[in-house]
Amino acid sequence: MTGFIILSTFIGLIIVSFAAIIQKKIADSIILFMGVGLGSVVLFYLFKAPDVALTEAVISAGISSLIFLMALKHLGEQK
Amino acid sequence: MITYLGYVFIFWGTIAFLISAVGLIRMPDIYTRMHVGTKSTTMGIILVILGAICIEPSWALKLILLAIFILLTNPLSSSVIARASHKDGATLELDELKKVEK
Amino acid sequence: MFELVTILLLLSMMITLYRFLKGPTLADRVVAFDVMNIMGVSLLILLALYFQRSLYLDIALVFGLIGFLGTTIFGRYIEKGI
Amino acid sequence: MNRRKISIKRELPTATLSGFVLSALLILTILNILLQNMPHKIETAGDLLLKLNTTEGVANAVTTVVVYFRGFDTLGEISVLFIASMGIGLMLRSNTKCNIKSESNFMLQTASKILFPVILLFGTYVMIYGHLSPGGGFQGGVIIASGVLLLLISDKAFEVPHSVIVALETFAGVSYVLIGLIGLLVLDTFLGNFLPHDISQMGMLLSGGIIPLIYIIVGIKVGSEMSMIVQNLIKRSDDV
Numbered sequence: 001m002t003g004f005i006i007l008s009t010f011i012g013l014i015i016v017s018f019a020a021i022i023q024k025k026i027a028d029s030i031i032l033f034m035g036v037g038l039g040s041v042v043l044f045y046l047f048k049a050p051d052v053a054l055t056e057a058v059i060s061a062g063i064s065s066l067i068f069l070m071a072l073k074h075l076g077e078q079k
Numbered sequence: 080m081i082t083y084l085g086y087v088f089i090f091w092g093t094i095a096f097l098i099s100a101v102g103l104i105r106m107p108d109i110y111t112r113m114h115v116g117t118k119s120t121t122m123g124i125i126l127v128i129l130g131a132i133c134i135e136p137s138w139a140l141k142l143i144l145l146a147i148f149i150l151l152t153n154p155l156s157s158s159v160i161a162r163a164s165h166k167d168g169a170t171l172e173l174d175e176l177k178k179v180e181k
Numbered sequence: 182m183f184e185l186v187t188i189l190l191l192l193s194m195m196i197t198l199y200r201f202l203k204g205p206t207l208a209d210r211v212v213a214f215d216v217m218n219i220m221g222v223s224l225l226i227l228l229a230l231y232f233q234r235s236l237y238l239d240i241a242l243v244f245g246l247i248g249f250l251g252t253t254i255f256g257r258y259i260e261k262g263i
Numbered sequence: 264m265n266r267r268k269i270s271i272k273r274e275l276p277t278a279t280l281s282g283f284v285l286s287a288l289l290i291l292t293i294l295n296i297l298l299q300n301m302p303h304k305i306e307t308a309g310d311l312l313l314k315l316n317t318t319e320g321v322a323n324a325v326t327t328v329v330v331y332f333r334g335f336d337t338l339g340e341i342s343v344l345f346i347a348s349m350g351i352g353l354m355l356r357s358n359t360k361c362n363i364k365s366e367s368n369f370m371l372q373t374a375s376k377i378l379f380p381v382i383l384l385f386g387t388y389v390m391i392y393g394h395l396s397p398g399g400g401f402q403g404g405v406i407i408a409s410g411v412l413l414l415l416i417s418d419k420a421f422e423v424p425h426s427v428i429v430a431l432e433t434f435a436g437v438s439y440v441l442i443g444l445i446g447l448l449v450l451d452t453f454l455g456n457f458l459p460h461d462i463s464q465m466g467m468l469l470s471g472g473i474i475p476l477i478y479i480i481v482g483i484k485v486g487s488e489m490s491m492i493v494q495n496l497i498k499r500s501d502d503v
Binding site for chain 2: 381
C-alpha cells in the first residue's frame, strides 16, 4: 500500500514540476512550485524522515513563496 | 466496534473530498469554485478527524487542536481569495441579477 | 478498509491536480492549491494512523496552522496589495 | 535566413534511447538479485545512533547529531544566516518607500490578531520539544517568522521595532557561545552537557540537559533574523 502511494506521489510530482517549467507567466510557475513542495513533504513523510518533512513544510508554506514573489516584483514582470 | 465507526466517518469525509474535487472541475467561474472548494473540504477534514479520534482515542488532544486550527484558518483563505478576484475584475458566469436589472 | 479510503483520497487529489495544472487564471490555481493543502493534511493523518506513530501528527499540525499563509500571500499579490 | 525545420521524430535517436532503457533494466535486475542475496541483519547508521541516544538521554537521533557531535557547525550555520540577513538589509536599504499599496481585508486584520499568539505558542512548542519530537530551533524560529509575516501583510502600519531585534540577536549569539565555553571549562568539550541528564528519565521534558536551552537560543536567533529578512523584503523602509 505504501509503495502505491509513493508511486502515485512520484508521478504527480514529475507532472507538476514539468508543468512548472513550461509556463509562460512566472507567477504561475511559482504557484506550481508550491505544489512541488507539498508533494515532497508527503514523500519525505513516507520515507520516514519526519525532521526533513517538518523543515520542508515550514519553509515552503510561507517564506519561500514570499521571497519568490518579492523577487518577481523587484525584477519586474517580463512579457 | 468503535474502530468500524471511525472508518465510516473517514469514508464519508473522503466522499466529501471527492465531491469537492468534482465540483472544482464542474463549476464555471472562480466564485463558485471557491465556494465548492472551501465549504466541502472543511466538512471533510472535520469528519476525518472525528474518525481518527474514534480509532485512536489517546491522540484526541492533538487532533482536536488540529481541528481548531483548520476551523480558524480555512474561512480566512477563502475570503482573501474572493476579495482578490473581485478586485482583479472577475465576473460571474451565470449572473441572474443582470437580467432583473435590465 | 484503509486501502479503500486512501485510494478515494488519492483519486480526489488527482482530480484536483487537473484544475491545478489547467486553471485559466492564477486565482483558480490558488483555490486548487488550497484544496490540495487540506487533502494533504488528511492524507498525513491517515498515514499517521497507518504507521501508528502519534509523533508524525506534528507535521499535520504545522500544515494546518501555517499552510494558509501561501494562499494569503498569493491573494494579496492578485489584488496588487503587496 | 530560413532555417531547415527539423522534426522531433528525426532528431530523437530512438535506437540509442531503447538501448539505454534496456541496459538500465538489466542493471536494475542485477542490482535486485545482488541486494536479495545480502545478509538481512545489517547494522545501519540509525541503529548505532539509537545506541548513542541511550547514553545522552535524548529520544531524537537527529538532535544528538546536530547538538552534541556537530555543535560547532551549528554556530557556523547561524553566522551564515546572520550574514545573509545583513546582506539583504544592506542591499535594500537605499529604497525607502513602503511596498504595501492598499489596506487588507477586514477579516484578515481581525484574524491576524487572534492567530499571531497561537502561532507564537506553537513555534515555542516546536522549539522546546525538539529533542523528543521532530522539530528544533530552526523550524521553531521560522514558524515565529511566519507569524510576523502574517502581521506584516495584514496590517499596513505594523513594523518590527529594530532595537528589539538587535537586542534579541545579540543576547542569543552571546549566550550560545557562553554556554559552549562553560561546557569547555567543565567537561573539556565545546557544548559539553554540564546539566544533569538521567537515562532513566528519557522521554521527559527535562531529560535532555542543555538541549532545550540551546534550542531556545537558536530559535530566538533564527526567528529574529528571518523576521528582519521578511520585513526588509516587504517594507523596505528601515531608518537605520
